[in-house]
């Protein structure tokens with residue numbers, strides 16, 4: 001494998017007596033989509049929190065682009081290019097789609113904007129924000145208040161906000177959650193487009209989407225990674241099938 005963009009080794013997190021991530025190790029190659037799947041309560045969201053920096057692991061390391069980021073907080077990781085898409089709640093409903101994306105561009109660039117003349121800074125901000133909206137098919141809705149967007153469009157805006165951070169690895173936690181069939185199809189198309197340009201770590205329940213999108217898949221069960229492989233091998237893996245017994249999505 002090419003030098004991994006992300007390497008997780010021996011990651012552990014306990015909540016009370018429960019080991020929610022238990023010696024989790026896997027590596028993500030640059031380019032394409034690496035999915036993490038697992039039954040409900042397997043620890044996927046807890047894993048994402050430890051990767052993005054909102055939760056400190058009890059043990060283990062997270063290396064990003066060759067650097068140990070285990071002790072770095074979320075903002076520092078985001079600046080290095082390890083960005084997660086935020087939930088709808090972080091979108092400001094009264095601001096336009098463009099303004100929401102522009103805020104993310106501004107957050108990424110930190111204080112550097114203060115050195116520019118305001119007009120030039122604003123034009124630059126808006127251009128970068130518009131480019132992010134364009135990548136998720138939302139340029140035509142740039143002026144719409146975020147609160148007026150459909151559910152699917154809000155999910156697109158979340159993606160645009162994450163892209164505005166210029167990530168080297170994009171962490172997506174259930175980007176299809178709550179989307180109807182047509183919105184799901186649209187979001188899958190958008191993600192297929194994005195995977196040519198970005199490295200993506202995807203946590204998603206929709207198995208059809210996962211198998212349509214992923215280049216590699218890690219399977220998390222009761223906090224442990226039981227397999228990391230190409231989609232065809234994961235589909236055929238007896239241990240994976242056993243873990244999903246009763247949930248016929250993988251079949």
Ligand SMILES: Nc1ncnc2c1ncn2[C@@H]1O[C@H](COP(=O)(O)OP(=O)(O)OP(=O)(O)O)[C@@H](O)[C@H]1O
Nearest residue numbers: 015016018020038039040041042043044045046047
């Ligand atoms: N802050 C917390 N304190 C105590 N237990 C927690 C906490 N966060 C998560 N858990 C527990 O850890 C386990 C894994 O939760 P997590 O949300 O990471 O799983 P998941 O794989 O994302 O689940 P789902 O697929 O249902 O979203 C669950 O049993 C959950 O109740």
